[in-house]
Amino acid sequence: MGAAESSMAGVPAFRHACGLCSLQGWCWPPGLQDGDLCRVHAIVQHIGPLPAGTHLFRVDDPFTALYAVRGGCIKSYTLDLQGHEHVRDFHLPGELVGFDAVYPERHHFNAQVLKAASLCIIPYRDIARLSRQIPGLQTRILALMSRDFARQQKCAEGLDATQQVAIFLFDVEARLRREYEVEYEFDLPMSHESIANYLRFSPETISRVISRLQQAEIIRIDREHVQILDVARLGLIAQGADLKKTSARA
């Protein structure tokens, strides 16, 4: 985290850019030498904010780059033959998009901006070349893939809609926490419809679950803004407890 600020010698402009970047050392190995960091920065292109609706890539596009999200929100999704949208994942600040195309160098998903997003584009050719020269880099990419992989599994473990939504809220909260001053309070960057397609429910079901959670004063939602009022109780629900059988906060 603080590594980017610890030294101002070397490559000031680049370090500065990364110090401000919301990735804050997550994307790149903290152990990188100054020279290495410079080389990484030299190939990264900062762009955005891109407006909602923009596609970063689509299914079958060749794998040209990884995208690091600095701000906003990206969703990756597929369409089945009936035209139903299956949301594979949401990508929030500090996360990478594009892994899906590592093999066989062609994207399996579509990636679309949900909320105006700033990105770093990391050209595949360059990163492949660099990772051969910088040992820690490929390990880091592997780690990031592994992290996303594990996180996704967690979200699918719920049995009913209420549990799934509770898990989802905690997951997004944890991922957005660094963006906000307050804990357990954040803006949901995606619509109910997207959440529904992600959790494999209908938008109506998501709405009903949220209504019930609000009525029980476990959460409060105004527009996109979410507050988790009763962390303990939502935690129980996320672990499979029945909403009706949990008692109000002490």
Place this chain on the structure above:
Amino acid sequence: MGAAESSMAGVPAFRHACGLCSLQGWCWPPGLQDGDLCRVHAIVQHIGPLPAGTHLFRVDDPFTALYAVRGGCIKSYTLDLQGHEHVRDFHLPGELVGFDAVYPERHHFNAQVLKAASLCIIPYRDIARLSRQIPGLQTRILALMSRDFARQQKCAEGLDATQQVAIFLFDVEARLRREYEVEYEFDLPMSHESIANYLRFSPETISRVISRLQQAEIIRIDREHVQILDVARLGLIAQGADLKKTSARA
């Protein structure tokens, strides 16, 4: 236990072992030099067959090795707080187990033998060291992770139980095809209960779906042995068509 003799005199034997291995070049880069191949083999330990029920590792175990499946079947799963089993994936010959622990070097899942399995154990330390020396190796590991990742997504796209099962049968068929002489005919190495936990249905639902598919003469099942009789029709169902609305084979 297979021999782990690491003497260089046995290099041809190693090549031979890999030639016979059901992985058939999938696990290791085809472009490896002879010397590289030798070094890879020198660190791989062939074991098995391990009996059903054996655990390769459990949640929170440190990441010590990757396991390449040569024969049999492994399932990776977690248990939630209520004790329900969530099957994350099945691992068939030619596939690797253990990726889940790349970061943070600790397993997120349990891995258990479902059907007596022969394995190659690839110690993590060695593979990490080697992958720094052999450029293609880490890329290959990345590719294998990516492949498994993409495959898993596919299986979750079904909307109802019938579609899910159809997709699952095609998936397993494709993965086991090399093991059998005949196309569209194979042995299911896992129980209905495991399939149910994987697809997030109850065992009874799996049974009912299979019954209906047999009654419609789309598949035939005797014990573990599965035949896909009407590939086209099962294909339609896998794409979301309604079983009742598909007509029998021409």
Place this chain on the structure above:
DNA sequence: CGTTAGTTTGACGGCACTCAAAAGTTGTGG
């Protein structure tokens, strides 16, 4: 042959889907 584990089949109930309509929100142009 008896025990155990897995599978099949039925009855019933509940959660979530569909359809539908109303209410709220956002963005645009007058």
Place this chain on the structure above:
DNA sequence: CCACAACTTTTGAGTGCCGTCAAACTAACG
């Protein structure tokens, strides 16, 4: 600033798929 359109969210009523419970049946193993 307001009016209107397009979209999202909410809420309700009815239906259906799948889960649960239960019992009968079938291999598999000692």
